[in-house]
Amino acid sequence: MSQSDVRQVDVTLVGGGMSGAVLALSLAALRKPDGSPLAILLLEASPPEQHTHSGFDARAIALSAGTCDALARRGLWPLFAPYCTPITDIHVSDRGHVGQTRLSAAEYDLAALGQVIELAAVGHELQRALAAAPHIRVICPATLHGVVLREEGVTLTLASGEQIDTRLLVAADGGNSFVRQQLRLPIRRLDYEQSAIIATVKTAVDPAGRAFERFTAAGPLALLPMQGGRCSLVWSVNRHEVEALMALDETAFLARLQQAFGWRLGRLERCGVRHVYPLILTACDYPLAQRTVLVGNAAHALHPIAGQGFNLGMRDLDLLTSALTGALAAGDDIGSFKVLNGYWQQRQDDQAQTVWLTSALAQLFANSDDPLVAGRNLALTLMARLPCLKAPLASRTLGFVTDLASRSALKG
Template identity: 65%
Template sequence: MSAHHYDIAIVGGGMSGACLALALSRLSLTVALIEATPPDSSRHPAFDARAIALSAGSVQALERHGIWPSLAPLCEPITHIHVSDAGHLGQAHLSAAEYHLPALGQVIELSGAGLALQARLASAPGITLYCPMSLKAVQPEEARVNLTLSDGRSLTAGLLVAADGGHSFVREALKIPAERHDFGQSAVIATVKTAEAPGGRAFERFTAGGPLALLPMQEGLSSLVWSVPRAQADALAALPDGAFLAALQRAFGWRLGRIEQTGVRHVYPLIMTQVSWPVAQRTVLLGNAAHLLHPIAGQGFNLGMRDIDVLVRTVAEALAAGDDPGSHAVLCRYWQQRRDDQARTVWLTSSLAQLFSNDDLPLVAGRNLILTLMGRCQALKAPLARQTLGFGSL
């Protein structure tokens, strides 16, 4: 039986893979989307209990690609961001009004996002969904990429996009080198309820063990991302609710009043992965397959969304010029547009994670001076704002 051919095959149907497939479907291309786990499964690693913050830039990109209307009803806007260092005076604030925006970003639960994207994929033109199905073999050739699925079927594609996460099968199969850095931390994730509703306020608080973020969610709830030393994470997450809430109250403070309730806690190890050259023969790595970041400043999916935006534009330009979207020249054009942003974002998140998880007195004094100056000077705050908003300039 001959292999079925697609213009583009995407491995991984999480946020990055699903959004890319939907964006490409508007270019009248045939797209194969290969995903191992149905999005409505509680075991789906990409659509689990976490919530993520979509930057204002990501929201604009999702609007450009026609995806935002499916996600908007599930989102809670961020109108203010408060950054502080526990036990010290340094702090900074960002507000949507400062930048003439309706919101600095939007918070969405990944489980709901998965179902919404699945519904769109089911009706999008040109997309064939192979799910539940995994990739068992990949062999790039000069004119195509040969793929073998877990049920034995064979596919070919002009371009292969690996959006299959931090433990990317495609990256390993093609022996694309990746640098890893273990932060020695784990993130404790939970949904919490506070006496005072967040009302659009997001908080990034730096504690001795690592950064603690609270993101506003619908129904007056907040999503907690608490980075702590790995040796403490499991024990912290396993505490009875009362003891966990007391520990969280001590670390976060009283900006939202008493922290009254917590949902189930989940623990994720924090290990950075970066691919310095995420382009191979007729293949490009995208999202966490190319860069898995520390959650500080919420840059993970937002960096991936900028990758998606540029990749779709590069493919569209190649088609308009009569070029092959999977050719080496086209993929290099894509990477030339993305490498500086990727390198800068990886460096920034890693540096912040290490700077604000260190109790060395000169570093403590220095970071509090920085936060204090940022709180008083718009020019010094602009780099943080640019990164948070997901825009190249303000």
């Protein structure tokens, strides 16, 4: 194959789920010094039908206020807004103990602490936007066969035999990232020995913007408000319990869930199809290689506690877009070590702290040792009474990685 047969592009993204789609659309707005757009290629292995696309599955996720702001800055919020349900209050409690605390949007002068969105719904919108973007080419299904790093670019070979030369490679291909494995980038891995049961639940009382994070002996249980008075359930349980819980009929399952959650939303009336996801931390401490950067779950797949997964990833995408914007304005090579390392120097503390926090919380609140139970309940009680102690939790939950204790309010 001659060099003239090799496709030349500026940016190639591997993975067309939430992270890959959002980043591709954000980068499509950038311009080179001569005013021309970036040539962007997106490679996605799964067919676009939503029921088979792992990036847009049955889950609903919470978008923090900071994530919503970032999407608005990138011009993407109109794709999300019609499918969002605002979170106005978050109630955090420890089952069987007195410790609890609350976060409210009013405390921080916000209309909402965040928004809940169903991945399947927004997936349709993002796919339509990608198809309509004139400077983004999507190849789907596309199976990546090989990755060769060179000083001047990255050469990708597809299973079809097609070759692509790209100035910058972005891996957004999930927790089992093919790119990360091909480049032998080391990861830390921690199996929580838990699985998350995901479902939509109808409650007698409309959640009306209230989200609940309840810590149980098996793990955290979250109910997030959705449109139509429904809730999205994320119930983390010990892996040996999953088979029995999934085998229960709807009535019996709801009875077990009611026992774990309580009656703050009245009787749990109905439950949709249940799905199970194993909970395993994977974190790449240095998600860079020659002209390559990992983002989203390819860089860090977190425990769902505190809903930080996509929100941490969105901060990756937002700052990477800003870094490339600055590089283009300065006439720098967007795939250079200078540009990518500059991006990483700004990201590494947030990533490390968020990975640590979610992992520590997951392990702390699944531990039934008396001293730890007493300590965490004291911490929840003090946070309820002393806003300065609640600030770090609020900062991470809202997606504004700042010192809230020094601010009277957060503005969007």
